[in-house]
Amino acid sequence: MAATDRHTATLALAHALSAAERGLAVIPLSPTKLPALRSPHRDAPEPVRCRGECGLPGHGVHDATADPAAVRALFAAAPWATGYGIACGRPPHHLIGIDFDTSPDTLHQLAARHRFTIPATVTVLTPSGGRHLWLTGPSGVVVPNSASRLAPGIDIRGAGGYLVGPGSVTARGAYRLAPGTARLTPAPCPPALLRLLAPPPRHPRPARGSTPRRGEALIHFVRTAERGQRNTRLFWAACRAYENGIGDALADALTDAAVRTGLPEHEARATIASAARLTTGP
Incomplete structure (x- = not known):
């Protein structure tokens, strides 16, 4: 070395x-x-x-x-x-990571729309120009991981996920604490934001072989993917399905739709399994 x-x-x-x-x-x-x-x-x-x-x-x-x-x-x-x-969702902090792209405008717009204030908290600058905000959640609420579900360009790291810690060096550069936040502790997540991050209520699983009506649009989205989009579309659709409690019921139909576009079945099922892990956590 x-x-x-x-x-x-x-x-x-x-x-x-x-x-x-x-x-x-x-x-x-x-x-x-x-x-x-x-x-x-x-x-x-x-x-x-x-x-x-x-x-x-x-x-x-x-x-x-x-x-x-x-x-x-x-x-x-x-x-x-x-x-x-840094593992999220673990006691004593029950860390929640708000990971957003270069501009914080989307997050500020979301805060204005839902009437909450973004608190002063630990903030990590990423090599790509994005930011990670560290928040804490209550012990009784499990916040799942999600990608662009809260808003475009905003990913959430919750139970089963992790944040790259400040001081880490990656192939794209170093992660570092934003000026003025080194002495802060993770701030409590605003209740209005926490309600947006909490998982949606689970719905009864449809009978085997049936397709939930809400899943038809996701299946069509996957089926119409062009070469170069197939795996990305499948992953996005599977994430949405699991976040809405219909992932398991829709898995076979999503796999079939992906296979029809030319994606190998084993690759499609692996992508769906990854989406399930990301959105449902441990």
Whole structure:
């Protein structure tokens, strides 16, 4: 490992330990922002639904810990890590991450429309020019992950998700605290915003083989995808389906629609499974 790489890895561990001291559960990240440790079940012939019960590292955000010794062990197992992820939704902070693109205008418009104030809170600047706002939620509310559901260009990191921590270095650059926010603590999520982030009520699952009426538009959206759009459209439609409680009922129909566009069935089902994990959390 080059001296520069060792220095970056050392700093990543130091930042991760500092976050752990504040009660934030962390995992090592690679320069791609993905968990640095690969799954110990990656060569299994069948999918393994293990979230760390096997006792081995490599389960993504489920490895996250605030125990200093455990943090050091994770980073020792991944000396190539250049950053760290902070698990959201975990006590004591129940962190909620508001991830938005270069302009905060959409978030301010949303705040004005729903009559809430964006509080002063920990803010992380991303290499792409975006920002991560850190908020805290009540222990009794599980906020799911979502992509552009709240508003275009605004993603939510909740239970089962993680935020790239400040001080991390990725292939696109470094994450750093915004000036003036280093001494702040994550602010409570405004109640009006929390209501927007809370999952919609679950509806009874339709009979097997039937298609919910609300899902017909999603199926059409996938079926009309052109080459280069197929996987993106399928992922977006599957996220919307799971967020509205009809994901499982619509999975076969969405798969069939994607296959009709030329997407391999195994790839379609993997994309739908990814959408389910993102939107429903652990």
